[in-house]
Amino acid sequence: xxxxxxxxxxxxxxxxxxxxxxxxxxxxxxxxxxxxxxxxxxxxxxxxxxxxxxxxxxxxxxxxxxxxxxxxxxxxxxxxxxxxxxxxxxxxxxxxxxxxxxxxxxxxxxxxxxxxxxxxxxxxxxxxxxxxxxxxxxxxxxxxxxxxxxxxxxxxxxxxxxxxxxxxxxxxxxxxxxxxxxxxxxxxxxxxxxxxxxxxxxxxxxxxxxxxxxxxxxxxxxxxxxxxxxxxxxxxxxxxxxxxxxxxxxxxxxxxxxxxxxxxxxxxxxxxxxxxxxxxxxxxxxxxxxxxxxxxxxxxxxxxxxxxxxxxxxxxxxxxxxxxxxxxxxxxxxxxxxxxxxxxxxxxxxxxxxxxxxxxxxxxxxxxxxxxxxxxxxxxxxxxxxxxxxxxxxxxxxxxxxxxxxxxxxxxxxxxxxxxxxxxxxxxxxxxxxxxxxxxxxxxxxxxxxxxxxxxxxxxxxxxx
Amino acid sequence: xxxxxxxxxxxxxxxxxxxxxxxxxxxxxxxxxxxxxxxxxxxxxxxxxxxxxxxxxxxxxxxxxxxxxxxxxxxxxxxxxxxxxxxxxxxxxxxxxxxxxxxxxxxxxxxxxxxxxxxxxxxxxxxxxxxxxxxxxxxxxxxxxxxxxxxxxxxxxxxxxxxxxxxxxxxxxxxxxxxxxxxxxxxxxxxxxxxxxxxxxxxxxxxxxxxxxxxxxxxxxxxxxxxxxxxxxxxxxxxxxxxxxxxxxxxxxxxxxxxxxxxxxxxxxxxxxxxxxxxxxxxxxxxxxxxxxxxxxxxxxxxxxxxxxxxxxxxxxxxxxxxxxxxxxxxxxxxxxxxxxxxxxxxxxxxxxxxxxxxxxxxxxxxxxxxxxxxxxxxxxxxxxxxxxxxxxxxxxxxxxxxxxxxxxxxxxxxxxxxxxxxxxxxxxxxxxxxxxxxxxxxxxxxxxxxxxxxxxxxxxxxxxxxxxxxxxxxxxxxxxxxxxxxxxxxxxxxxxxxxxx
Numbered sequence: 001x002x003x004x005x006x007x008x009x010x011x012x013x014x015x016x017x018x019x020x021x022x023x024x025x026x027x028x029x030x031x032x033x034x035x036x037x038x039x040x041x042x043x044x045x046x047x048x049x050x051x052x053x054x055x056x057x058x059x060x061x062x063x064x065x066x067x068x069x070x071x072x073x074x075x076x077x078x079x080x081x082x083x084x085x086x087x088x089x090x091x092x093x094x095x096x097x098x099x100x101x102x103x104x105x106x107x108x109x110x111x112x113x114x115x116x117x118x119x120x121x122x123x124x125x126x127x128x129x130x131x132x133x134x135x136x137x138x139x140x141x142x143x144x145x146x147x148x149x150x151x152x153x154x155x156x157x158x159x160x161x162x163x164x165x166x167x168x169x170x171x172x173x174x175x176x177x178x179x180x181x182x183x184x185x186x187x188x189x190x191x192x193x194x195x196x197x198x199x200x201x202x203x204x205x206x207x208x209x210x211x212x213x214x215x216x217x218x219x220x221x222x223x224x225x226x227x228x229x230x231x232x233x234x235x236x237x238x239x240x241x242x243x244x245x246x247x248x249x250x251x252x253x254x255x256x257x258x259x260x261x262x263x264x265x266x267x268x269x270x271x272x273x274x275x276x277x278x279x280x281x282x283x284x285x286x287x288x289x290x291x292x293x294x295x296x297x298x299x300x301x302x303x304x305x306x307x308x309x310x311x312x313x314x315x316x317x318x319x320x321x322x323x324x325x326x327x328x329x330x331x332x333x334x335x336x337x338x339x340x341x342x343x344x345x346x347x348x349x350x351x352x353x354x355x356x357x358x359x360x361x362x363x364x365x366x367x368x369x370x371x372x373x374x375x376x377x378x379x380x381x382x383x384x385x386x387x388x389x390x391x392x393x394x395x396x397x398x399x400x401x402x403x404x405x406x407x408x409x410x411x412x413x414x415x416x417x418x419x420x421x422x423x424x425x426x427x428x429x430x431x432x433x434x435x436x437x438x439x440x441x442x443x444x445x446x447x448x449x450x451x452x453x454x455x456x457x458x459x460x461x462x463x464x465x
Numbered sequence: 466x467x468x469x470x471x472x473x474x475x476x477x478x479x480x481x482x483x484x485x486x487x488x489x490x491x492x493x494x495x496x497x498x499x500x501x502x503x504x505x506x507x508x509x510x511x512x513x514x515x516x517x518x519x520x521x522x523x524x525x526x527x528x529x530x531x532x533x534x535x536x537x538x539x540x541x542x543x544x545x546x547x548x549x550x551x552x553x554x555x556x557x558x559x560x561x562x563x564x565x566x567x568x569x570x571x572x573x574x575x576x577x578x579x580x581x582x583x584x585x586x587x588x589x590x591x592x593x594x595x596x597x598x599x600x601x602x603x604x605x606x607x608x609x610x611x612x613x614x615x616x617x618x619x620x621x622x623x624x625x626x627x628x629x630x631x632x633x634x635x636x637x638x639x640x641x642x643x644x645x646x647x648x649x650x651x652x653x654x655x656x657x658x659x660x661x662x663x664x665x666x667x668x669x670x671x672x673x674x675x676x677x678x679x680x681x682x683x684x685x686x687x688x689x690x691x692x693x694x695x696x697x698x699x700x701x702x703x704x705x706x707x708x709x710x711x712x713x714x715x716x717x718x719x720x721x722x723x724x725x726x727x728x729x730x731x732x733x734x735x736x737x738x739x740x741x742x743x744x745x746x747x748x749x750x751x752x753x754x755x756x757x758x759x760x761x762x763x764x765x766x767x768x769x770x771x772x773x774x775x776x777x778x779x780x781x782x783x784x785x786x787x788x789x790x791x792x793x794x795x796x797x798x799x800x801x802x803x804x805x806x807x808x809x810x811x812x813x814x815x816x817x818x819x820x821x822x823x824x825x826x827x828x829x830x831x832x833x834x835x836x837x838x839x840x841x842x843x844x845x846x847x848x849x850x851x852x853x854x855x856x857x858x859x860x861x862x863x864x865x866x867x868x869x870x871x872x873x874x875x876x877x878x879x880x881x882x883x884x885x886x887x888x889x890x891x892x893x894x895x896x897x898x899x900x901x902x903x904x905x906x907x908x909x910x911x912x913x914x915x916x917x918x919x920x921x922x923x924x925x926x927x928x929x930x931x932x933x934x935x936x937x938x939x940x941x942x943x944x945x946x947x948x949x950x951x952x953x954x955x956x957x958x959x960x961x962x963x964x965x966x967x
Contacts, residue, residue, distance in 0.1 A: 426854035451852030
C-alpha cells in the first residue's frame, strides 16, 4: 500500500499538467468566443474535465507530500492554492452550465472568475515548479545586472587577489575565507535562501551553524562540515557545493583546511598566523601573457595556413588558446626574399619568425616590417648585413633579434638602438665583439650578446684524482 | 613446415581479431558517421585536402606521427636537454653545503634517523661523514658550489637549484624508471616520449627524441627510460652513438648506391600508393612518409652528429674528444640537435654510484674525476646555448635518480677501504636552467646534515609537472587513453614548482 501511495504520489508532476491544459484551453476558447457565444457548452465541458483532473491532481499531490517527506511549511501555499484552483474551476463550470441552480454564483461576473482562475493556475503552477526545480530555477541563468534590477540578491564572483608584496598583511577571514565562501557557497546559504538553515556570509551566521548543528569546529577538519563536505566525492549526496554547481579550486579548499587547523580566527592576518607563502601564491596576480603582444588578432584562415604549409614552411599556433602564429623555415633552407610574399595572408598573426639558415638578404626587411605583431625574429646564419635594419623600427613589439653567425656589419650597430621595445640581440659569430659596442650610458634595456665565451684551461683540468 | 603453419595460424588469428563483433559495431558507427560527415564537409578538409575513399578527412598526424601540434598554453621552451648522471651523484660534495655535517664527521648516526629507513647497503649504525669538498658562494645570487666543479660557477646565476627533491625508490633501476617515466614499474612512456607525442618535432629530417650515452654502462633500467610505453612506438627515444655510425645500419650497404636506394624506396612507395588508392588506409600514407623520412635521415643524421666541423674554440670550450664516446661530445651534440629543432635530447652519463668500494667510486677520488668530466662540458653547453640565443627556448635539467647518504657506507657492517656514500632518496639536489627558469633561484632546504628536506620539498612528479608546464601543458590535462582510463605522466600527483619559474 505504501508503495502504491508513493507511486501514485510520484505521478503528480505529470498529472498536474492535465488540469493546466484543460484550464488554459477553456480560458482561450472562452476568450475567442467572448462575442458570439457559440461554444459555451464546449467551454463548460472543458472546465468540467479540468475540475475532475484538478481533483485527481490534488489527491496525487497530497499523496506525494505524504510519501516524499516534504515539510508542510515548504509546500503549504502550493497545496492550498491547488485546492482553491480546483474549487474555482468547478465554480466556473457550474457558472457556465445551463441548469445553474446556485443563484449566488450567477451574481458573480464570468470574467472575474476567469481572470481569477488564470492568476491561480499561473501562481500555483509556479510554486509547484519551485518545489521540484528549486526557487532560483528561472533566476539563476539571468545576468547579474538583470537580477539586481529585479530585486534579487546577487553574489558576484569576486576573484581573490593577494599581492606578492603585502600578502602577509591580508586578513585571513576577510580577504580569503569570506571571498571563497561568497564565490562558492553564499548563493544558496544567504539570509533569504538559507538552505539547510545555514547562512555563510557573516561570522555570527557561520558560528551559529545550520539544521545539523555546528559547521565549524576550530582545529577539527573532520567534524567541520564547512570543510569535510567539500572533499566528499562528487556523487556523494552530502557533497558541497552540489555537483552541478561551481566547485571551489583545490587551493581554496586547502586554505579552508589551513584556516580551520589554525584555530579558525576571524580577525587575524596571514602574517600573524605565521603561514607559508606557498599556500597563497596561486592567488597572486597572474602575470599577463607578457611574452607576446597584448593585442587581439583574428584567427588566420585554415586555408591560408595550409597553403603555406604545403610550401614546406612550418606554421603553428603559439598555443591552442592563441591566434598568434609561429613560422619557421627550418625545412626550407632555400627560402629567399621572393618567397616572403607567401606569408602575407598571415602577417597579422605572426609573432615568432625563424628564417635562420635561409637565403634571405637585406631586402627582406622591407617585407618583415609588414608583420605588425612580430616579437621574435631569427635571421641567424644568413647573409644579412643589417643595412636595411632601420625599416623594422616601426615594429613596436619586436623583442628578440637573433643575428648569430650572420654577416652583420659593425656600422649598423647603432641602428639597433633605434628600436623601442627590443630586449636582446644575438651577435655571436659575426666577427663583432663587445669592444665594438658603444658606451652604454643611456638607460637602455637592450642587451647585446656578443658571445665569444671561453673557458680557459685551469690547473685542476688536468688533475686525475 | 612447422614455421609456415605457425605463420598461417598467426595470420588467421590476426584476421579474426580484426573482425570481432566489437570491431564491427565500432567500425560501423565510425564508418557510417564518417561517410555522412565526409559528404557534409567535403571540400573543407582542415589540414591536408587529401581524402580517403570514405571522404573522412585525415589529420596531419595520420600521415606523419611527428607532425607538430600546438600545446594548450603558451610554451616557455621549445626543447629540453635532460642530463642524467646515472648512479646518483652525491649532492653533499657538489651543491648542498652542510657545515654541521662536517663538525659531526665520524660520529654515530642517531638511531632516530635510521628507524624505518631502508638502505641498499648500510647495515647497523653507520658513522656520519662530513663533506669531502670545500664550498664557496658564487655568482650574484650567492648560491653554494663546491670546488669539485670549478668551471660551473661561471654559469651559476643561470641555474635554479632544487635542493630538496625526494623519491621513494632506493635502487637504480626503479629509481631511474621513476625519474623518467613517473612510475617505478615498467610500461609508462618517458618524458621525452610524452613531449614528442604532445608536440611533434619541427625538423622533418631528424628524429624528435634523441638519446646519447657516454659509453661504458647503459642505465640499469635499460632502454625503458627512453621508451614510449603505451604511446605509439614512434615516440620512443632514438639512441644515437657519438662514435662510429651515429645510428646502427644508417650507411647504405656496400654496393648499394644512393641512387639505387632511392629507386628502391620509390618502387616500394609506388606499390604503397596503389595499396592506398585501393584501401584508403591512412596507415599506408604514414608508412610512405616513414620511408621518405628514413631516406632523408641517412643524410641529415650523420651531418648533425659530426662534431669535427665545429670551430676549434667551441671544441676546446666543451673539451670534446672526437672519435670517442664522451659526455663532452654529447653535450656539444645536444646543442647541435637542439639548434636543428630536435624536441627532446637525453644524455646519460655513468659511473656516479659512489659507494666507496674501489678507487673509481670513492667520494674523494672517483667522484671528483667524474665531476671534472662533466664540469667543463655542462658549463660550455650553457654558455654556448646562451650566446646563440637558444638558452631562452631550451630547458636543461640536471640530476641523478636519487642522492647519497650523509653517512659513510659500511657495507657488510665493516669499515671500507675508500670513502663512500649509500643510495639516499629522502633529499637530493637537481637543477634546471634555461627558458622560463628563474636563474639564481634556490628552492628547498635540507636539515643540518642533509638527510631530509625540511622546506620546499619537491617530488619527482613535481619536477615532471614543471617540465610539462614549461612546454605549455597542464600536467593534469595532458593524458593518453590506455586500458580504459586516461594516463598522465604525473599519475595523480605533481605540483608545478613556481618558485623556480621566472
